[in-house]
């Protein structure tokens with residue numbers, strides 16, 4: 001069984017304690033989200049899970065057959081155009097250039113980019129376009145596990161919903177497992193099977209929420225209803241410091 005297992009992970013940068021006693025498991029076909037305040041260690045945790053940062057204490061075991069990452073800041077290669085940025089992972093896997101370009105064009109269109117954009121370089125793209133390219137580059141390789149760090153933060157609500165719908169269709173077909181970070185509670189409620197609430201200083205999990213209704217059956221009413229309910233949760237209020245002062 002493919003899975004990601006995080007056990008007793010602690011992390012420090014210099015003398016600052018960033019993460020403390022993190023434990024969770026992501027099984028194949030599941031979507032796990034991590035929400036929490038800015039600076040709480042979410043990106044650090046995702047980097048540890050994706051092996052982009054060395055685990056110093058505790059363990060991260062990843063048995064997924066393949067994985068891909070879409071970063072919070074898109075991290076495109078400035079000297080490559082849109083299509084060549086998207087095609088990178090395919091070419092690294094040894095895909096033929098013509099096929100890699102064809103698949104990259106298809107996914108670019110599906111993610112709301114236009115043919116006119118294909119030859120543009122990152123400096124000529126808006127923030128939202130960069131995020132779409134980054135997201136396309138991660139998905140084009142059909143990873144078994146997808147790591148997403150605030151992938152929709154620079155998108156307008158229409159496009160955000162479109163990309164979420166694409167993911168939800170993949171989730172329904174059990175094509176993908178996802179570990180993602182978001183500031184957006186509604187996004188977490190729409191997409192995840194389980195949501196971990198990470199409180200800061202040092203980052204630790206204070207609560208786990210489960211959403212059992214299949215993602216493709218969650219309508220706006222469900223998402224708004226759950227959001228309203230969760231916003232009353234004491235741990236959420238404390239963690240995001242929502243109480244009126």
Ligand SMILES: Nc1ncnc2c1ncn2[C@@H]1O[C@H](COP(=O)(O)OP(=O)(O)OP(=O)(O)O)[C@@H](O)[C@H]1O
Pocket residue numbers: 013014018037038039040041042043044045072
């Ligand atoms: N390479 C690094 N060296 C030193 N400190 C770091 C490094 N990367 C992150 N930090 C610190 O670790 C803490 C957590 O950062 P991280 O980026 O994981 O937070 P985050 O929860 O993702 O925040 P945001 O929601 O704003 O993206 C911050 O205090 C940050 O300054």
Ligand SMILES: [Mg+2]
Pocket residue numbers: 042043044072149
């Ligand atoms: Mg972050």
